[in-house]
Amino acid sequence: MIARVIVTPKAVVNDPQGITVKQGLAALGFREVTDVRVGKYIEVSLDASTEHEARQRVEEMCRQLLANHVIEDFRFELQRDGHR
């Protein structure tokens, strides 16, 4: 199983990277851009017998290490191996 985890700064957290990228896009002429948030993408390969079990385990991984709940939100999707 592969978990594709996306970690983003919470909406209430100032994201200076996102602001800077937004300014860069505006400088390039992409004036339709209203907001940019920069986060992280993490791929976790794991052994699990069911998708339910994998979901629970990855959820725990996110809570304990992959994301800091003070400043970040996380979401993930699961995919069976061989469909990368």
Next chain:
Amino acid sequence: MKFGVVVFPGTWSDRDCGWVIDQVLNQDLTYLWHKDTDLKGCDCVILPGGFAYGDYLRTGAIARFAPVMEKIGEFADRGGLVWGICNGFQVLCEAGLLPGALIRNASLEFRCQWSHLLVERTDLPFTSRCDDGEVLRVPISHGEGNYFADPATLSKLEQRGQVVFRYCDAQGRVLPGANPNGSLHNIAGIVNARGNVLGMMPHPERCAEAELGGADGLKLFRSVAESAFKVLVS
């Protein structure tokens, strides 16, 4: 007073802290390796600056799982003095020993410069040698020192007087222009509710002798060394 200075892979301010403790102040010093599971009878544990475990994932995120951190958590629960400086502050936040988090500087720049700190608590073992409202001149050196906490946590910190140091100008005025990293409320250092766990981004160990351009940092080390705060530790 016996000081323990924790060394993680990637820590870089351990020897600077050690120098102040044993060469400048002539206090007992021991280094604690990240794999140690015994704090060797220390009265105060310092988590120094650097990039523990390369700061991979987030600053302090991996360091908090080091074996020594479990002992430091128990030590703090018993009232032991724990002092996180720069990366050490980040580790303490990740470990949940202090509230909030340190995020990327608002400027996106690594800032290595002198800063002024308004001292708001002098009743702590870490600051007893300072005067109320004193302004200390202490350098900062970080890319992720931008203190963040949610509004409820922040107001609790303020109500309980847990903000120990605030970035200010040379006259002690807490102004946006004196804030080098975007920290909420110009926060440079906080203490836990009990008053035995301090985290601060500036580096007092780098200004503990006049030869280094300033000795204000020595006041904090001296405070700890002279504190009557003795801890019953195994």
